[in-house]
Amino acid sequence: MKNSRLFELLYLLVEKRAITAGELARRLEVSERTIYRDIDALSAAGIPVFTQKGQGGGIRLMDQFVLDRALLSRAQQDEILFALRAVQATGGGEEALSRLSALFRREGDGWLEVDFTDWGSGAAERENFSQVKGAILGRQPLSFTYYSSAGARSRRTVEPARLVFKAGCWYLSAFCRERQDWRIFRLVRMEDLRLEEGSCPPRTPPEQLEPPLPEGYRGVDLRLRFVPSAAWRVRDYFHPKQITSEQDGHLLVDCTFPEDQWLLSFLLSFGSQLEVLSPGYWRDILREEIKKSLAVYET
Secondary structure, eight states: OHHHHHHHHHHHHHHHSEEOHHHHHHHHTSOHHHHHHHHHHHHHTTOOEEEEOSTTOEEEEOTTOOHHHHSOOHHHHHHHHHHHHHHHTTTOOHHHHHHHHHHHTOOOOOOOOOOOSOTTOHHHHHHHHHHHHHHHHHTOOEEEEEEOTTOOEEEEEEEEEEEEEETTEEEEEEEETTTTEEEEEEGGGEEEEEEOSSOOOOOOOOSSOOOOOOTTOOEEEEEEEEOGGGHHHHHHHSOGGGEEEOTTSOEEEEEEEEOSHHHHHHHHTTGGGEEEEEOHHHHHHHHHHHHHHHHHHHO
16 A cells, blocks of 8 residues: 555656645645655655755655656657557556656657557447446456357357457457357447346456357368459458469469358459459359349349
């Protein structure tokens, strides 16, 4: 408790530069005698603090004192403030960021903004994030409607354990009471979130949690060829080791995907920028799907 109060006292001195013992005692809810003992403790620790009598006086820090010179380098300050800005983007850490910025004498110049939400989904995803975070910290069960990547809709009740940011998306790692196993859920696919009664028993989530393979899973090895203008999307979706550049600028991609409706939609989203080289039956699948799309506009 004393160490926490000393830090608070030091923060106030750095922020105000001069403050009376009476005001410090009121802010920290202790006696003035305790404040003077704390000042002695700071002085013994090498902090240049002193008292000044008269009008405008009080307890002061030497004008040249800056906390970063005593404890942290400028690079270390940047790392701490960057981390706190990332935390702030998740809805927390604002007070800590404000206080450490004051301690470091670093102005909030707005050079960095961290936003973990997808384009166009900000408000909904932030609301889901806030509710999920509250459930995790409060150790409360959470129920929600969930849409799988295949479009299947289900109602789930889970014991939330961990928020995970991976591949540009937020996921919830949770123990699913319906499946009686650990699952991951993408936040943007969650709707109608509700905190349930009761509490969650202590559970330790797996260190490496991957999405479960769908029932009847079958993977397909694809060789894809993309036109040069699709390069930005190709590098967004595929690992560099999967990509081979041709001399004319085209990109070859060797990859494996589950054979499902999502794969069909994904490949069609590239339009004329993509040619499936193999397997041959996937060329036929795409050809037939394109014919169906054309028929819609020919009627």
